[in-house]
Amino acid sequence: MTFYAFARSVVKSIFKPWYRIEALGVENFPMDGGVLLCCNHIHNLDPIVAGIMVPRPVHYMAKEELFSIPVLGNIVRKCNAFPVKRGLADRDALRTGLKILKDGKVLGLFPEGHRSKTGELGKGLAGAGFFALRSDALVVPCAIIGPYRSFKKLKVIYGQPIPMEEVKQTKASAEQVTELIMMEIHKLMKVHR
Incomplete structure (x- = not known):
């Protein structure tokens, strides 16, 4: 058993009852091939919660500073995270993310880039x-609906993969594709609130 699998099972056994996590749409999650998992961001625990409820390991970008913290940096790395320099166009992080997708793995992203203080979806x-646009990965929208409070229900909803073929043919920009992804996350939030 890998460190990731062990950590995932331990954390899931604690978090699921503690936050009464209800995961919906897990059957929408592709079992093979590259997957881009795009979630709203309401809490520091979002990467853990979105990751433990799906059947495959998820790789996340994490701020570079975390990797230099003794012990924590090693744990973050063993949990499939890789460093990104925030506020910059970090080409190494972009290349790493694309390689993860091209290798048929799961890349988890929070398109807003930071936590929402209000719980509302940002840009x-x-x-x-x-x-x-740069990969053949299936794009899965995900909505996390709080609150993160002990024994209060926390919902994690995985939507159906967003069809990207037509979008790619229209030569849409990265910004337009992100808008489309955000609209799908918003729909999940609206339906399941």
Whole structure:
């Protein structure tokens, strides 16, 4: 058993009852091939919660500073995270993300780039659109609906993969594709609130 699989099962056994996590649409999650998992961002625990409820390991970008913290940096790395320099066009991080998708793995992203203080969905950054356009990955929207409070229900909803073929044929920009992804996340939030 890998460290990721062990950590995932331990964390899931604690988090699922503690936050009464209800996962909907897990059957929409592709079992093979590259997947770009795009979620809203309401809490620091979102990457963990979105990742433990799907049947495949998820790779996330994490701010570079985390990797230099003793012990934590090693754990973050073993949990499939890779560093990104925030506020810059980090080409190494973009290349790593594309390689993950091209290798048929799952890349988890928070298109807003930061947590929402109100719980409302913010504007997405072009990164999600970039990965969707530059890879053949299936794009799965995900909505996390709080609150993160002990024994209060927390919902994680995985939508059906967004059809990207037509979008790619129209020569849409990364910003336009991100908007489309954000609209799908918004629909999930609206239906399941």
